[in-house]
Amino acid sequence: MKRINLFVFATHHLSNNVAAQRFKGLLKYLDPAKYRVFIFTREPPAGARAPDLPAALDVTVIPLPGRCVGSESSAASSLLTLAAAFIRPLPFMLAGSGVASGVWFVSALTQADRLCREKLAAGERCVAIGTYSPIDSLVAAAALASRCGIACLQDFRDGLVFEPLGRPGWLRTALRKLIEWRVVAGSKMITSVSGPLVDDFRLRYPGKTTQVLPNGYDPADFSGLTKDADSERRADAILARNVPAGSVLIGHFGRIGASDGSASQSLACFIEAMNASASASANVHVMFVGELTPAERELVKGANFSTSMLQPVERTLAIELMKRCDRLLLLTGSRASCATGKLFEYLAAGAEVLCISGVHNAATDILAETGAGQTLLTSEVAVRGGALQEVLAPGANRANRDIKAYSKVEQASMLDGWISQMVLT
Structure with a gap:
């Protein structure tokens, strides 16, 4: 043929x-x-x-x-x-x-x-x-x-x-x-x-x-990491340099408002809620890897918990860092169609995803469908002070993951x- x-x-x-x-x-x-x-x-x-x-x-x-x-x-x-x-x-x-x-x-x-x-x-x-x-x-x-x-x-x-x-x-x-x-x-x-x-x-x-x-995610990108000793060494060095020993590591990768301006409001909501909850932010380090706008960098600098901001890194190193995180942070705004590409790498990396979003959208639907994470709407965080603490609690809502469709x-x-x-x- x-x-x-x-x-x-x-x-x-x-x-x-x-x-x-x-x-x-x-x-x-x-x-x-x-x-x-x-x-x-x-x-x-x-x-x-x-x-x-x-x-x-x-x-x-x-x-x-x-x-x-x-x-x-x-x-x-x-x-x-x-x-x-x-x-x-x-x-x-x-x-x-x-x-x-x-x-x-x-x-x-x-x-x-x-x-x-x-x-x-x-x-x-x-x-x-x-x-x-x-x-x-x-x-x-x-x-x-x-x-x-x-x-x-x-x-x-x-x-x-x-x-x-x-x-x-x-x-x-x-x-x-x-x-x-x-x-x-x-x-x-x-x-x-x-x-x-x-x-x-x-x-x-x-x-x-x-x-x-x-x-979606390419399985070869993740199986290939087992042979990438250089990325492993570099990831170890980055974490040793930026993350306090013993911290619960929450990672965010890529852009926020530079891709969707309304998502910056979700970052502001996350920072404010973490600042307001000593129990949610205790022993937590949030690492941002990628391009942040000047306004977003100022928001992160206003955090009263442990944070670090890293410049964008090549994809293999980013994936290696994702796999070292305890949680992966997804920030979406008011776009109903939003299913940002980083979500699918988050799925394959394996850590539970915490999504802060302005609305329920394609990304939040995928998290619910796959059992790969939890979503908090910004309106929910604003009216229920303990919401963030609940989802960050150890062992909270660990559903069975099924990401094959992606x-x-x-x-x-x-x-x-x-x-x-x-x-x-």
Whole structure:
């Protein structure tokens, strides 16, 4: 049987961004006898280490320079991307011209178009996959699918219209709706990260097949730690330097308000509740590893219990540190769709998760479903002074954990079934 070629547009694939993990782990568990994968991504930052890929896989990662829509891009380059959402031949017409110089999705499409035509000429099947954010990937996938007449899957790690990233405003909201409608129009399937997002897509696009493809953890990342003596030594040194001996260690990893501004309020609630409860904070050390905003750093400095703030570390070391924690702290805000990527690494790390959240959301649902932790709403903490003390008590509410549904191995099986159905219909 001839293989299926996947043309995956994933701008973050070679970065340390949590967004990179969504497809990085997933694709390697597809059957190499059935799939050939081409990943179009942006060049990694200087000095960044490219991911290792198992030799058995037929995966080609194609890193390309260029700008994407966002804070770094000029108005002119953003307009070109937006225009391409509506005029799908445009990037192919502009390929090699000065107008498109330095625009990532034009470079990506130039290479994808050549490869896709080669595979189609050989009688093989092809599928385009776009992964948002940024929108450049969705635009590229839609353009390739339209030009080559192949199936297209559009994946939304975040909301473009429902609880969107980016700045508010009626004009931006209207533009997001138009772009989303356009990139979804030519797709055979929409996947998104959480139930609330998928429910919204199903309501607004009732004729489209839409499925939940949650974030997840890669079992290989955790089994491989047993062979990583360097990360073990570095983790030991960090803990010895920052954590008082005998402390109950609560760890938070990654960003808070830099990803979701409303989550900073949950940090403030946690600090205030810990300050107010001598029994909850006794013999506890809270370690923050990752990017905090200046305001968040000031909140942590106001803690009257033991804390430390570490700069971001590479992922293998972060996972090693997670495994040393007694509790893992998850802070979410007012976004119902929130199922932040760090949650799934928390699940696999094994320590019980304590979530402080503004609302019940996708992340809190996953904790309840898997038995991996407990949630306190900020409103609950405010009115019930002993709430935090209760959940931090030794042995409190240790449920049976079942996290299998969030393994990349299981999710790859789901993705395989969906893609197989797409190419057969």
